Amino acid sequence: MTTxxxxxxxxxxxxxxxNGINLYYEIHxxxxxxxxxxxxxxxxxxxxxxxxRLAEAHRVIAVDLQGHGRTxxxxxxxxxxxxxxxxxxxLDHLALDRADxxxxxxxxxVAFQLAVRHPEKVRRLVVVSAYFRDDAVDPALRALxxxxxxxxxxxxxxxxMYELYARLAPxxxxxxxxVGKIGEYMSQPFDMTEQLRAIQVPTMLMSADADMAPPSHLxxxxxxxxxxxxxxxWMGEGRPKGGHALAILPGLxxxxxxxxxxxxxxxxxxxxxxxxxxxxxxxx
Numbered sequence: 289m290t291t292x293x294x295x296x297x298x299x300x301x302x303x304x305x306x307n308g309i310n311l312y313y314e315i316h317x318x319x320x321x322x323x324x325x326x327x328x329x330x331x332x333x334x335x336x337x338x339x340x341r342l343a344e345a346h347r348v349i350a351v352d353l354q355g356h357g358r359t360x361x362x363x364x365x366x367x368x369x370x371x372x373x374x375x376x377x378x379l380d381h382l383a384l385d386r387a388d389x390x391x392x393x394x395x396x397x398v399a400f401q402l403a404v405r406h407p408e409k410v411r412r413l414v415v416v417s418a419y420f421r422d423d424a425v426d427p428a429l430r431a432l433x434x435x436x437x438x439x440x441x442x443x444x445x446x447x448x449m450y451e452l453y454a455r456l457a458p459x460x461x462x463x464x465x466x467v468g469k470i471g472e473y474m475s476q477p478f479d480m481t482e483q484l485r486a487i488q489v490p491t492m493l494m495s496a497d498a499d500m501a502p503p504s505h506l507x508x509x510x511x512x513x514x515x516x517x518x519x520x521x522w523m524g525e526g527r528p529k530g531g532h533a534l535a536i537l538p539g540l541x542x543x544x545x546x547x548x549x550x551x552x553x554x555x556x557x558x559x560x561x562x563x564x565x566x567x568x569x570x571x572x
Contacts, residue, residue, distance in 0.1 A: 345560065
């Protein structure tokens with residue numbers, strides 16, 4: 289299983305001046321549009337072969353989020369809601385009424401907020417390796433996250449995150465600033481369970497079986513989407529009313545799920561399945 293942070297496939301790269309930021313994106317493949325959003329301290333290239341696989345069936349719009357990859361930072365904090373507005377504006381810039389939204393970790397939170405704030409712009413949503421309450425992870429991990437700040441950037445010079453940033457960023461010297469902003473973002477308490485309960489688009493929750501948050505958290509969240517409460521039935525008549533799904537992928541962890549071909553195939557199976565019955569409700 290690869291854990292690569294680069295891909296040989298190169299799409300058509302461009303910048304969009306939207307929502308106060310000059311947002312870099314690449315387009316890979318053809319077909320129905322799919323917005324692909326990377327994790328914190330990463331860039332779209334981190335998806336590697338998973339991006340290539342998705343692009344075999346979809347027009348993948350791979351975005352470098354605020355301060356990441358080829359997108360220079362701007363004078364605002366890292367927040368899911370603001371970056372979701374960046375993506376909404378990008379869809380308008382590309383004259384796309386609607387697209388599938390797939391995000392990993394930080395990008396999963398951005399994709400989720402895009403669907404919350406602009407449900408009319410999202411056909412189907414896939415949230416990979418993200419959690420919906422800050423207490424979903426082990427307290428020891430939360431303590432480590434609390435140590436992420438600008439000073440910590442110096443110890444990251446030999447990591448794939450720094451190598452990718454130094455190679456792509458318009459201002460490589462901004463890496464400590466980005467690390468500091470990510471640390472400040474991670475220090476904020478949050479609870480998005482009620483937003484998830486009210487989600488209006490078919491959503492798949494996905495994680496590794498050894499992810500930051502335990503599988504039990506995803507199962508709990510899936511119940512908010514009317515999932516896992518009954519037998520699905522021979523014809524799927526007992527499945528969640530909103531067309532939602534849950535995927536726990538075996539043999540993976542937070543740090544390699546993003547590039548796994550298994551992840552891409554699971555995403556495609558959900559996105560390309562027959563239309564969900566209705567959006568009548570996702571309440572448990």
